[in-house]
Amino acid sequence: MDNLGTIGTTEEQIELMDVATNFCRDKSPIDKVRGMIDDDLGYDPDIWREIGELGWLAIAIPEAHDGVGLSMAEVVPIAEQMGRNLMSNPFGSTTLAAQALLAGGSEAQQAAWLPKIAAGAAATLALREDNGDWDLSNIEAAGTVSGDSVSLSGKKQLVLWADSAELIIASVKIDGAVRFALIERSALSDNAMRRETVIDETARSYEVTLDGVTVSTDALFDAGRTRETLEKIELAAGLIHAAEMTGGAQSVIDYTVEYLKTRKQFGKIIGSYQALKHPTVNNYVEYEKARTHLYSAAHSWGEQGRGEVAVRMAAAQSHSSYSTAADRAIQFHGGFGFTHDCDAQLHRRKAILSGALIGDAAYQRSKLANLLFD
Amino acid sequence: MADKPSAAELKDYAEQADAWFKENTVRDPGFMLPLTFMEVSTDQQFDFLQDWQRKVYEAGYLGASWPKEYGGGGLHSEYQRVATRAMKKYDAPIMINAIGNGWAGPLILDLGSEEQKQKYIKPMLSAEDIWCQGFSEPENGSDLGNAQLKAVKEGDEYVLNGSKIWTSLGDRAKYMILLARTDFDAPNKYAGLSFFLNPMKIDGITTSRIKKLTGEYGFVQTFFTDARISADCLFGGEGNGWSMAMKTLEYERGAKVKPVGGFFVKELDVMEIVELAKNSVRNGKPLLDDPVMRDKMTQYMIDIQALNLNNTRRRMPQLMQDRPMGLPLMNKLARTELIRELTEFSLAFQGTKAGYYVGDENAVDDGYWHRSYLNSFSATIGGGTSEIQRNIVAEHALGLPKTR
Numbered sequence: 001m002d003n004l005g006t007i008g009t010t011e012e013q014i015e016l017m018d019v020a021t022n023f024c025r026d027k028s029p030i031d032k033v034r035g036m037i038d039d040d041l042g043y044d045p046d047i048w049r050e051i052g053e054l055g056w057l058a059i060a061i062p063e064a065h066d067g068v069g070l071s072m073a074e075v076v077p078i079a080e081q082m083g084r085n086l087m088s089n090p091f092g093s094t095t096l097a098a099q100a101l102l103a104g105g106s107e108a109q110q111a112a113w114l115p116k117i118a119a120g121a122a123a124t125l126a127l128r129e130d131n132g133d134w135d136l137s138n139i140e141a142a143g144t145v146s147g148d149s150v151s152l153s154g155k156k157q158l159v160l161w162a163d164s165a166e167l168i169i170a171s172v173k174i175d176g177a178v179r180f181a182l183i184e185r186s187a188l189s190d191n192a193m194r195r196e197t198v199i200d201e202t203a204r205s206y207e208v209t210l211d212g213v214t215v216s217t218d219a220l221f222d223a224g225r226t227r228e229t230l231e232k233i234e235l236a237a238g239l240i241h242a243a244e245m246t247g248g249a250q251s252v253i254d255y256t257v258e259y260l261k262t263r264k265q266f267g268k269i270i271g272s273y274q275a276l277k278h279p280t281v282n283n284y285v286e287y288e289k290a291r292t293h294l295y296s297a298a299h300s301w302g303e304q305g306r307g308e309v310a311v312r313m314a315a316a317q318s319h320s321s322y323s324t325a326a327d328r329a330i331q332f333h334g335g336f337g338f339t340h341d342c343d344a345q346l347h348r349r350k351a352i353l354s355g356a357l358i359g360d361a362a363y364q365r366s367k368l369a370n371l372l373f374d
Numbered sequence: 375m376a377d378k379p380s381a382a383e384l385k386d387y388a389e390q391a392d393a394w395f396k397e398n399t400v401r402d403p404g405f406m407l408p409l410t411f412m413e414v415s416t417d418q419q420f421d422f423l424q425d426w427q428r429k430v431y432e433a434g435y436l437g438a439s440w441p442k443e444y445g446g447g448g449l450h451s452e453y454q455r456v457a458t459r460a461m462k463k464y465d466a467p468i469m470i471n472a473i474g475n476g477w478a479g480p481l482i483l484d485l486g487s488e489e490q491k492q493k494y495i496k497p498m499l500s501a502e503d504i505w506c507q508g509f510s511e512p513e514n515g516s517d518l519g520n521a522q523l524k525a526v527k528e529g530d531e532y533v534l535n536g537s538k539i540w541t542s543l544g545d546r547a548k549y550m551i552l553l554a555r556t557d558f559d560a561p562n563k564y565a566g567l568s569f570f571l572n573p574m575k576i577d578g579i580t581t582s583r584i585k586k587l588t589g590e591y592g593f594v595q596t597f598f599t600d601a602r603i604s605a606d607c608l609f610g611g612e613g614n615g616w617s618m619a620m621k622t623l624e625y626e627r628g629a630k631v632k633p634v635g636g637f638f639v640k641e642l643d644v645m646e647i648v649e650l651a652k653n654s655v656r657n658g659k660p661l662l663d664d665p666v667m668r669d670k671m672t673q674y675m676i677d678i679q680a681l682n683l684n685n686t687r688r689r690m691p692q693l694m695q696d697r698p699m700g701l702p703l704m705n706k707l708a709r710t711e712l713i714r715e716l717t718e719f720s721l722a723f724q725g726t727k728a729g730y731y732v733g734d735e736n737a738v739d740d741g742y743w744h745r746s747y748l749n750s751f752s753a754t755i756g757g758g759t760s761e762i763q764r765n766i767v768a769e770h771a772l773g774l775p776k777t778r
Contacts, residue, residue, distance in 0.1 A: 007683045007690070014692045250696070257772050271774040274765070281764040284772060285704050289680035292687050296679075313676045365672040366665075372675055373648070373662050 003371060005300035005310045007292065012070055016059075017077035023054070024078075028087035030343060033202060036088065041164065042204040043089035052120020057094055061102075065114035072099070072236055073298040076243045080294065083244030084251045086346055088202035090122040090161035092240045097123035099236040100169050104180055104221035104229030113167055113182070125233065126156035126170035126183075126208050134359040136171065136178075136230055141210055143172040143181060148217045150174070152181060152210035158357060162193055162206035170210065180221040180229060187213055200353035202346065235308060238315040238364070239297055241354045245318035246294045249287040249325050252347040256280060256329040276332055283328055286321035293317045309371050316364035322351040323361070379450050387453055391460035394433055399464040400426075406732075406740065408592075410639040411472035412542045412752050415590040420546055423470035427501035430636065435461070436469065437499040439632035440483065445496025454635040461636055472638035473542070474498035474505030478551050478571070479634060480625035481618065485610060494549070494571070499634070506547035508538035508572065508596060509619060516762050518553070519563050519616060523598060525554035525570065530605045532556075532570070534578070534598040540756065544594035545581045547574050553619050556612050567615030570607045578602065588748045589732075639753075642713055642746070644678045647671075647720050650743070654723040661723055670719060677712050684708075700771040707763035710753035717747035 027047050036042055051057065059074050061067025068074075075095055082091060098117050101110050117123055127136050141154025156170055168183045194207045221229060257280065260271030270276055297314035300306045329344035330337040337344055355361070379387070401407075403422055408414050414423060430436045435457040440446025447453070469475060479498055482490050497503040514520045523536030534554060541550070552572040560566030574581075578601030581594040610618040625631055651671055654661035662668050687693050688701045720743040721728045732741030754760045768774040 004679055007686050007693075009690065009692055017692075257774065260774055269775045271768075272777050274761070274777055277768040277774055277777065278761070278764045280772065280774070281704075281707075281767045284700065284767065285708050288684065288700055288704065289677065289708075291693070292680050292683045293676070295687070295693055296683050313679060316673075317676055317680065362669065365669055365676070368675070369662075369668045369672045372672060373652070373668065 003305045003309045005296055005303060005306035007296040008299040009295065010070075010073060013074045013077055013298070016056075016074055017081070019054070020056075020078045020081040023050075024081040024085040024087050028082075028085040030086070033086045033088070033346070037201045042161075042202070043164075048089050048122075049120065051089070051091060055118075056091065057098070057120055058118035060095065061098055061114050061118045065110055066118045067114065072239055072301050076239065076294065076298040079240045079243035080247040082247065083350075084247030086202055086248070086251070086343075086350070088200075088204075090124065090164050092244065093124035093160040093165065094122050095240060096125050096233060096236050097165075097167060097169050100125060100180065100229055100233050103232035104225040105182075106222060108218070109182060109221070116166065121166045122161060122164045123167040123169070124159055124161050124165040126159040126162070126168050127233070128156065128158045128357075130155065130157060134363055136234065139171055139173060139178065141170065141172045143174040143179060143220075145174060145217060150181065150215050150217055150220065152183075152213045152215065154210050156208045156210065158196065158198070159206045159208045160357075161204050162208055163195070163204060168208065170208070172210070174220075174223075177223060178226050178230070179223060180226070181215050182219040182221075183210075183213060183215055187215070198353055199356075200346075200350045202350065203353060231308075234358075235301075235311050237358050238311040239301065241358045242290075242294050242297060242311065242314040242318040245322040245351060245354050246287070246290045246314075248347050248350055249283075249290060249318065249322040252322070252326045252329045252344060253280070253284055253287055255343055255347075256325070256332055259333055279328055280332070283321065283325040286317070287325060290314065290318040290321045305371075309368065312364045312368045312371070315358060316361040316368065319351065319355050319364070320361040322347070323355070326351055377450060379452055384452060384456055388456045388460065391435060391457045392463070394435065395460045395464040395466055398429065398433070399461075399466045401465055401467075406742075406745075407467050409468070409746065409749070410752070411468060411470055412756065413590065413592050413749055414470065414543060414546075415592050420470070420543075423467060424501045424504070426467050427469050427471060427636075430461075430466075430469070431499045431501070436635050437475070437495075438635060440479075440495065440499070440634060441491075444483070444491045445499050451632040454633060458633075458635045458637070466636075468638055468640055469501075469636035470543070470638075471498060471501045471504055473507045473547075473551065474501075474503065474549075475634040475636075476638060477507065477622040477625065478505050478549070480631035481551075481609070481622055482571075483631050484621070484625070485618075490571070490609075503548040504543055504546050506541050506544045506550045506574070508541060508550045508552040510538065510540050512537055512539050512595070516759055518619070519567070521553050521555060521567060523552070523554045524558075525556050525568060527556070527605065528602075531602045532605060532607070534572075534601040534603065536598050538596045538598075540584075540593050541581070541596050542593045544574070544596050545583060550574055550596070551622065553615050556615075560613065564616040565613055567619075568612045569609045569615040569618035570603065571609050572603055572607055576601060576603065586749075587751070588745055642716065644675070644716070647674075647716060650720055650738070651723050654725065656725065667722070674712070674716055674719065678716075681705075681709055681712060697771050700767070703767050703771050704763075706753075706757065707760050707767065710750070711760055714747070714750040714754050717743060717750050721747060 058067040059070050060072050063069040129139050143150045143152050166185050170181050192209045196205045196207055198205045263270045293314035297310040300310040326348035333342050336342050414420050434447050438447035438449045438454040439451040442448030482494055525532045525534050550572045552570040555566050556568040557566040578599050580597045583591045583594050651661050656664050684701050724738050727738045730737035732745050
């Protein structure tokens with residue numbers, strides 16, 4: 001099977017891993033994470049500014065647009081550590097918007113937006129709709145061109161961090177074909193955005209109504225780039241979410257192991273009971289497999305064919321291992337596990353949202369099967 | 375220490391090895407070849423594999439990096455790695471003397487006396503002296519540390535009484551690495567154990583073949599009745615048996631003694647399973663059109679790719695920071711359980727044909743898959759059951775308390 005890749009790292013990736021490990025641990029202790037749940041913005045703007053200053057939003061942006069000129073491989077360890085520490089902010093959505101611009105944007109569009117993003121401006125993608133389909137080309141939001149302006153209509157759902165984003169890249173149908181439109185946040189009225197209640201309380205998501213919004217035809221991606229833009233978005237989203245989920249899986253396993261080492265029942269530390277110990281090992285094995293796939297996906301990212309297989313394997317394995325590890329974490333914490341105070345639920349909820357955004361493990365496998373067997 | 379070879383030297387060597395294995399490898403001798411050293415059942419299989427190992431050794435492609443003075447090739451370990459790669463490339467049969475080359479040999483090279491190295495290493499490499507392992511007992515399997523076979527010192531001899539079980543190649547072996555109890559009053563069960571390089575073909579030692587679940591033979595129970603061995607057979611000193619036994623496990627990783635080369639177990643080729651699935655039919659359509667089978671096969675591909683890449687990741691310290699023992703300790707558990715599941719899955723492809731077994735002309739691939747599935751339990755049970763492996767990972771990688 002020649003579309004199976006291998007695993008490898010880059011020096012920059014490992015340096016970023018070291019920095020991100022410390023930064024995310026120090027800046028996102030659990031009380032801070034919980035404190036942000038009731039915060040409107042959902043993240044600490046000072047920390048977001050620091051992330052911009054660290055250049056993390058510029059990593060996968062070419063030097064010509066004031067970026068660092070590395071690739072998504074180097075974004076992976078940062079997303080992994082954010083997931084590990086439940087650090088929520090527009091890092092993922094902004095990185096994906098930049099990837100979309102790189103795949104589908106014209107030189108002028110890239111020049112207008114990538115330097116801003118590299119310098120720390122938040123951005124996001126508006127792709128999903130009411131039909132709940134993971135197929136991103138199955139949409140109904142529309143654009144009607146008249147002269148050099150496009151009037152948009154329809155609703156986009158699960159638009160992450162839309163409130164913070166200076167730029168929203170929305171998919172709409174124009175003359176029956178999927179196109180991407182650049183919408184400045186300032187072009188949207190406050191009524192156009194409804195904050196959604198999503199299962200992950202650390203995330204912020206909005207429903208965006210496009211009715212009445214008009215953009216210039218200069219704000220559209222070229223029609224000829226739609227297919228590769230969709231592919232790039234799907235893969236980049238798979239990789240980023242796989243990284244977050246892998247970090248989350250590590251974290252929830254550590255959290256459970258800590259509890260199993262301290263809680264006593266029937267006069268014994270409960271971690272000595274095989275009924276708890278063995279499934280925890282199984283979950284740990286699945287997590288390590290996810291991490292192996294993650295760094296394989298990061299390594300194979302740019303390779304035609306292999307890249308998609310590796311990313312989908314990472315997405316499938318990280319979603320299934322994160323979900324199971326968090327599910328068992330709730331159960332193994334007993335009565336405490338049923339409370340909002342137990343961190344297991346934060347992870348379980350986050351895994352559900354991630355699966356909903358990119359397609360769950362079974363969906364990833366169905367896509368993989370086509371690549372592997374047909 | 376031999377010098378690291380240049381790229382050109384290695385390339386030459388690789389070409390020679392390729393040519394040799396291309397010419398000399400027999401893949402189909404006209405009978406079913408064992409996939410592991412634990413499955414050697416008939417005289418025909420044994421003779422073939424013993425002869426094959428001798429040929430490979432004499433050609434210089436086994437023990438190439440072991441010291442020359444004891445029968446090895448004295449070359450840098452890169453050479454052996456290249457030779458083993460050639461064996462894999464031409465799908466060569468296994469090396470039969472697994473306990474000798476993989477366990478006893480490294481232990482003797484690491485800790486043995488000059489005399490022991492002279493005596494044991496060369497005939498072990500040539501497969502003239504087959505070795506077996508006497509650790510498990512009928513009453514002490516997973517609780518290996520509780521082994522009860524009695525070794526009592528009388529003059530310059532030890533007198534052995536008791537029994538060992540699941541001894542692969544026990545009826546063919548000349549030597550056994552033996553874990554026996556020399557002290558019944560030791561402060562703990564481990565401290566009473568000693569390790570012996572035990573001769574098998576002596577009075578007082580008999581073996582009885584055990585028929586496996588597959589219907590084949592391959593291992594024995596070994597009985598010791600007042601068997602007398604020289605006190606020189608003691609290895610590592612009285613009371614150090616447990617640490618010697620544990621050391622044999624460490625050599626597997628090849629850190630202390632250069633790997634001997636070759637392989638004792640054939641790796642399952644997943645592409646063969648994919649091929650089998652592609653050639654199977656369900657409801658008149660290709661099996662992999664069935665969404666359930668398709669999803670399961672995909673999950674197994676994800677698992678296989680993860681385990682294969684785990685082996686690469688193990689050697690990358692930058693990706694092993696948090697629990698460095700995790701991947702090495704879980705490898706046996708994850709791999710053997712996956713092979714068991716996959717071979718079982720391969721039966722599900724076969725529809726009505728799953729009902730046939732080795733020996734029937736209607737059996738798919740001569741019953742290879744059924745035999746592989748049933749034999750897969752040798753690896754999920756032998757060498758520490760999967761349940762014991764989970765305890766090991768829990769205690770040594772995750773730091774959970776011991777199960778008592």
